Amino acid sequence: MEKRIYLSSPHMGGEEMKYIQEAFDTNWVAPLGKNVEMFEKEMCDYIGRPYAVALASGTSAIHLGLMYLGVKRGDIVFCSSFTFSGTCNPIMYVGAKPVFIDSDYKSYNMSPAALEKAYEKYPNPAAIVVVNLYGQPAEYDEIRAIAKKHGTPILEDSAESLGASYKGVQTGNFGDISIFSFNGNKIITTSGGGMLMCNDKATRDKVLFWATQSREPFPWYQHEEVGYNYRMSNICAGIGRGQLKVLSKRVEQKRHIHALYEKAFKDNPYIDTVPTFDGADSSFWLTGATLSKDCKATFMDIINALAAENVESRPAWKPMHTQPVFKDCDFVTQLSDAEKKEIGFNSVCEDLFYRSICLPSDSKMTDEEVNYVAAIVNKTIYEKQK
Ligand SMILES: Cc1ncc(COP(=O)(O)O)c(C=O)c1O
Numbered sequence: 001m002e003k004r005i006y007l008s009s010p011h012m013g014g015e016e017m018k019y020i021q022e023a024f025d026t027n028w029v030a031p032l033g034k035n036v037e038m039f040e041k042e043m044c045d046y047i048g049r050p051y052a053v054a055l056a057s058g059t060s061a062i063h064l065g066l067m068y069l070g071v072k073r074g075d076i077v078f079c080s081s082f083t084f085s086g087t088c089n090p091i092m093y094v095g096a097k098p099v100f101i102d103s104d105y106k107s108y109n110m111s112p113a114a115l116e117k118a119y120e121k122y123p124n125p126a127a128i129v130v131v132n133l134y135g136q137p138a139e140y141d142e143i144r145a146i147a148k149k150h151g152t153p154i155l156e157d158s159a160e161s162l163g164a165s166y167k168g169v170q171t172g173n174f175g176d177i178s179i180f181s182f183n184g185n186k187i188i189t190t191s192g193g194g195m196l197m198c199n200d201k202a203t204r205d206k207v208l209f210w211a212t213q214s215r216e217p218f219p220w221y222q223h224e225e226v227g228y229n230y231r232m233s234n235i236c237a238g239i240g241r242g243q244l245k246v247l248s249k250r251v252e253q254k255r256h257i258h259a260l261y262e263k264a265f266k267d268n269p270y271i272d273t274v275p276t277f278d279g280a281d282s283s284f285w286l287t288g289a290t291l292s293k294d295c296k297a298t299f300m301d302i303i304n305a306l307a308a309e310n311v312e313s314r315p316a317w318k319p320m321h322t323q324p325v326f327k328d329c330d331f332v333t334q335l336s337d338a339e340k341k342e343i344g345f346n347s348v349c350e351d352l353f354y355r356s357i358c359l360p361s362d363s364k365m366t367d368e369e370v371n372y373v374a375a376i377v378n379k380t381i382y383e384k385q386k
Pocket residue numbers: 056057058059060083084086087131157159160180181182183193194
């Protein structure tokens with residue numbers, strides 16, 4: 001195809017320039033201004049949570065979130081293994097140690113059974129970082145019950161799940177602190193940015209303080225704590241305000257794309273879209289698909305076949321416990337030795353990594369384009385199967 005099909009690229013709604021223009025007209029291009037304040041308020045309204053702080057990235061939001069939860073040098077932090085490195089790098093920034101937790105086949109997200117098991121070895125973790133992978137909420141009833149029983153706070157990494165809900169409640173409500181990302185490939189973008197959501201003003205004020213270089217309320221620059229330059233600019237927030245206006249449309253289109261893929265793979269026994277589960281209403285930021293154990297095509301065969309047709313796709317996240325940079329970190333799986341033997345891997349997330357792909361889920365894709373991509377995938381699989 002001449003026109004490149006992207007995995008998930010920025011998709012402007014039309015009103016972004018209005019807010020940017022306003023910032024220019026009032027000279028509020030920096031440092032803050034009305035767009036930042038309004039973007040935070042509009043996100044609070046959308047998510048249904050009282051406080052938000054607009055930040056430079058999702059990663060910086062996780063960093064400040066961990067600091068607020070009191071995570072410090074030497075602490076243990078339980079963290080989903082099946083995720084992007086932006087989830088766990090901030091654990092290292094604060095000098096804590098991630099202990100990675102396996103996924104289950106039900107949600108592809110953190111396994112409640114593995115989480116419970118992790119307490120046997122590490123009874124006092126400082127926090128649990130739970131990821132909502134590719135737009136799918138984690139199993140929060142179970143995870144929150146375990147966290148509550150052990151008195152551990154949750155940081156919900158909803159970077160990929162804006163617009164998704166769990167049992168009727170928007171993701172971004174399930175952590176003591178929750179975060180979003182607005183980087184270029186997310187469901188809505190501010191070109192780069194993030195948001196921290198919380199329940200009380202004291203949290204919001206403290207995070208804001210750290211994000212703006214920990215300036216004490218003195219007439220001169222007075223600093224009593226280390227600070228960060230993590231605030232979102234008024235221009236980026238203007239893009240975000242315009243993007244929020246079309247968020248519902250974007251979620252609808254992502255779900256529509258997912259439904260088209262599901263239909264296209266219905267009769268193919270070698271591939272399935274990522275399963276959903278009761279109570280989860282995924283935003284399908286990316287439609288993931290998993291190959292069956294007896295499929296002869298590999299995820300790279302499919303990625304290469306799509307690339308040859310100018311279509312972007314990518315592997316699932318390579319689990320963090322298998323990354324060289326985290327080789328010294330512990331990992332907990334719920335699998336027994338017999339189960340490991342049966343699946344041929346030491347973890348569910350490795351098994352899924354080696355059999356999954358992220359299909360192009362760009363909200364600008366037409367139905368014809370989605371079907372065209374699905375047809376390449378089906379053809380690649382059947383050719384290998386011969
Ligand atoms: C699951 C997850 N966590 C964290 C991040 C980090 O967000 P950012 O790129 O805005 O720093 C991302 C995305 O990039 C992500 O997908």
